[in-house]
Amino acid sequence: MLQVAYIREHKEEVIKRLAKRNLDASKMIEEVITLDEERRKLQTKLDNTLAESNSISKEIGQLYKTGKAAEANTLKEKTTQLKEDSKTLGDQLNTTSNALNDLLYKIPNVPHKSVPKGNTDEDNEEVFREGEIPKLYDGAMPHWELAKKYDIIDFELGNKITGAGFPVYKGKGARLQRALIAYFLDKNTAAGYTEYQLPHLVNEASGFGTGQLPDKEGQMYHVTEDNLYLIPTAEVPATNLFRDDLLIESDLPKAITGYTPCFRREAGSYGAHVRGLNRLHQFDKVEILRVEHPDRSYQALDEMVNHVKEILQELKLPYRILRLCGGDLGFTSVLTYDFEVFSTAQDRWLEISSVSNFETFQANRLKLRFKNKEGKIELCHTLNGSSLALPRVLAGILENYQAEDGIHIPEVLIPYTGFSKI
Structure with missing residues (x-):
């Protein structure tokens, strides 16, 4: 606010x-x-x-x-x-x-001066690109066909149990999913983030605190009898850990990571761009979050961007970074960088992370303050990023690492999976 x-x-x-x-x-x-x-x-x-x-x-x-x-x-x-x-x-x-x-x-947050003008994602500004796009064998498949061929993700079974957008991971698919979560958390904690296990439901005050309410009320699953909301991202419970807190300057920064499932009631649409893992109502994500002194929040933003870059470099996935234009910027964000992985089988870019600085917008709603060295009370700056959202990372791995003899596992994940190929 x-x-x-x-x-x-x-x-x-x-x-x-x-x-x-x-x-x-x-x-x-x-x-x-x-x-x-x-x-x-x-x-x-x-x-x-x-x-x-x-x-x-x-x-x-x-x-x-x-x-x-x-x-x-x-x-x-x-x-x-x-x-x-x-x-x-x-x-x-x-x-x-x-x-x-x-x-x-x-009223949404005021965009940073560097945010480009624009209406849609087509107006976002590419600021970095890295990684070689692999050349796949003839007959290479998109991930939803690979999932069926190797029996690692069952979309029909998820539809039977719940509905569209709730896949069931099986066998090596489930183990690969678990391996990614463990790898992301290990990378984050090694970088100085403290791991938290967070609630998957939040109260109304928490939704208002981080700006999901009232802006995205229709996109959140609402447990009406208890007036609780299923979280759309770990950002919501993690940031609300500090609601109504008065910190001292030496407490800063606060750096948190956590894995949670995420739930989103997005409007239904059809086509290859939303098939398989491309858009889900329930998905897993590992989040990083920082509470910072206003003087160093943009340095922290750069550090978060470089941290996600390092993960993608280790996974050896081709990716690019976009600075979002004003029309594509989230309601609460001042400045957001989106990471996208290139899916060779789909011949398109898939968003897998957003890293954002909210400056004082969330802190003002949360009454999250700190006392500086002169004894003056100021609002903190909050930042968060996906590190990483699993569905499209998994899709990118399945599609870019496929070969005629199976799906090869990125080398950095083998100690976590216990196998090198599906």
Whole structure:
């Protein structure tokens, strides 16, 4: 959530940068400023009314002590009116404050100056590419056909049990999935991230804290009786570990990693681009998250990007990095880099990671603050990234490592799988 003080002081800049999202925010920003002015006026009136009431109450006590009961009773009538005025002003203040917060919840984060303009993923800017695209044998298959041929993933069985988008991993497919999770976690912990096992359901406050609510409410599975949400990513419970916390500067940075299943109610669509593992309602992901001092959050972002690059280099998968344009940028993000693996069998790029800096946007919602060396309280910066999302990494491995004699396993994973070929 944007800070009102920042909006007031940088109104034109906020409107200009939100335009990169193809959003004309001028009306909303003006309304924020108007509501904030009204809120501050009501707060001043309420404070003055309460102060006057307290002062008169003290005067009444003195009058009673000196035997001036008639004067005291007259003033008591005035305090009764002031109490009624205070209640009215308090109600108006609550209404105005709620309206202001509701509006702020609907305004996305302000894109970084380096974010390119654009409407769709076609306008994203490629900033890096590495890895040789393999030449496959004649008759090479996409991963959903390989999964059936080698009996390692059963999409029909998942459809029978639950529905489309809930695959069942079998035999060496399940072991390869488990190997990837263990490998990612080991890489992350070796890089200084502390591993957490996190809840798979969160409350409404957690959803609001990281910005999934109200923005993505329709994409989250909702357990209505308990008003809990299945997590769309480990980012939600991991970031909420620090909700309402006041850290000290020496506590920073906080670096966390965790594996969770993820659940997303995405709108259904058809075609090869969503077949097999390309788009699921339940999938596994290992996440990295950092809580940083504002002065070094962009250095931390670069470190996270380089960390994911190292993983893909070890897996020896061809990949590229995109800087997302304004129209493709997530609601809460200031700057996002997407990693994509090239699927030779599908002849297309598959997104496998997003690494983002949210600056103070989530921290403001979470009331996640720290006390600096001078004793001043500031909002932290939060960052997160996929390290990595498994379905499309697995698809990339199956398709790019296939040969006529089977699917070869990346060398770095063999100690985890216990086998070198499917």
